[in-house]
Amino acid sequence: MNAHRTLIRRTALVAGTGVAALVLAACGGDSEHDMGAMGESRSTPSASASITAGDHNAADVSFAKDMIQHHRQAVEMAELAETRAASAETKDLATKIKGAQDPEIKTMSGWLTSWGEEVPADMSGQGHDMSSGMPGMMSMADMDKLKAAKGAEFDKMFAEMMIKHHEGAIEMAKTEKAQGKYDPAKKLADEVIKAQTAEIEQMNKMLGKS
Incomplete structure (x- = not known):
């Protein structure tokens, strides 16, 4: 019975770790995308100003x-x-x-x-x-x-x-x-x-x- 409980705990731990990894990966991807978008939005005005002025x-x-x-x-x-x-x-x-x-x-x-x-x-x-x-x-x-x-x-x-x-x-x-x-x-x-x-x-x- 103890062995069975231990197995369940390990399975839950692995599953939780996997979910956490997926969440972190998703967040990391969004963060990277957002930062890239922010970088684009920051560079656009100066580029536009350079073109127009x-x-x-x-x-x-x-x-x-x-x-x-x-x-x-x-x-x-x-x-x-x-x-x-x-x-x-x-x-x-x-x-x-x-x-x-x-x-x-x-x-x-x-x-x-x-x-x-x-x-x-x-x-x-x-x-x-x-x-x-x-x-x-x-x-x-x-x-x-x-x-x-x-x-x-x-x-x-x-x-x-x-x-x-x-x-x-x-x-x-x-x-x-x-x-x-x-x-x-x-x-x-x-x-x-x-x-x-x-x-x-x-x-x-x-x-x-x-």
């Missing part, structure tokens, strides 16, 4: 703010071509310029917001003279002349003004590449230089200059 400097902020305004004027000029240009080539080029620069405006606006900077108010089409402070910008008088032109006269004026405008954008982009710190901004600056240099060559051909 980025490693930028004052040159990047100036580039984004100025280029947004610069692009807005180019888009305004391109939109005039829809109803005023005579040649299909001028209309196609204007559509290409607008299609490229509209998304870039949105991209740069997103950078400024993530950096805690204000996105410049849109002054295009409102009679404000934005020619000061940025290379290649058209004055109010320039824009009024372009708006008044039609047909072949518009095509010529558009190409001449857009060449000057593009040259200013390229100058700004080169400054960003030399002084900026934010890699996406420097990459965009490089794209601006390549695309707008090619468009200048195209417009010079349209004007019979090359």
